């Protein structure tokens with residue numbers, strides 16, 4: 001069977017990719033499944049594309065197999081685009097989802113609901129050895145809630161209300177999140193490239 005490595009150590013992302021690849025006949029493994037000694041990758045770029053390429057290309061260099069990386073984040077209009085490319089490390093390192101949520105809610109305390117618009121972005125970089133890196137981008141529009149709610153998903157899901165809903169992504173089932181998420185929108189564009197693996 002065809003195989004792909006997902007260059008992520010994020011359990012939430014890995015689960016969402018596995019749910020998708022299960023349907024395609026391609027076996028997907030994340031870095032949490034790989035035993036090889038792999039380099040620690042510092043996300044030094046200033047763009048989602050740059051960091052996605054960095055993660056995919058470094059792992060593909062070592063393993064010599066098709067690799068997909070995801071660089072994603074939350075963009076809040078009232079915070080001038082923060083946390084953006086620094087979403088994982090917004091409240092400092094080591095990364096902590098709850099501290100990141102607390103920081104966003106605190107900074108937005110004085111901001112009214114209609115000015116709390118935000119979006120998730122997901123940039124995927126696919127590296128197939130000896131081919132050019134392929135990029136796909138997906139978005140999920142919505143707004144930041146005033147309080148956190150829900151325990152499904154990961155990251156900022158408990159404070160993100162997708163457009164057209166009145167509950168957070170963390171209150172949706174994983175199946176429902178996967179129908180509308182930035183990640184599934186990016187994956188939908190990737191599908192045509194997967195036959196080259």
Ligand SMILES: O=c1[nH]c(=O)c2ncn([C@@H]3O[C@H](COP(=O)(O)OP(=O)(O)OP(=O)(O)O)[C@@H](O)[C@H]3O)c2[nH]1
Pocket residue numbers: 007008009010013043070071072073074087088089097100120153154155156157158160181183
């Ligand atoms: O509520 C959320 N729902 C999502 O669907 C989602 N996707 C990404 N994010 C957050 O954005 C940052 C990504 O940073 P990131 O791309 O560097 O990933 P990461 O460092 O967690 O793992 P890795 O893939 O780099 O190993 C992290 O803070 C994630 O929590 C999400 N939050």
Ligand SMILES: [Mg+2]
Pocket residue numbers: 043088
């Ligand atoms: Mg990261």
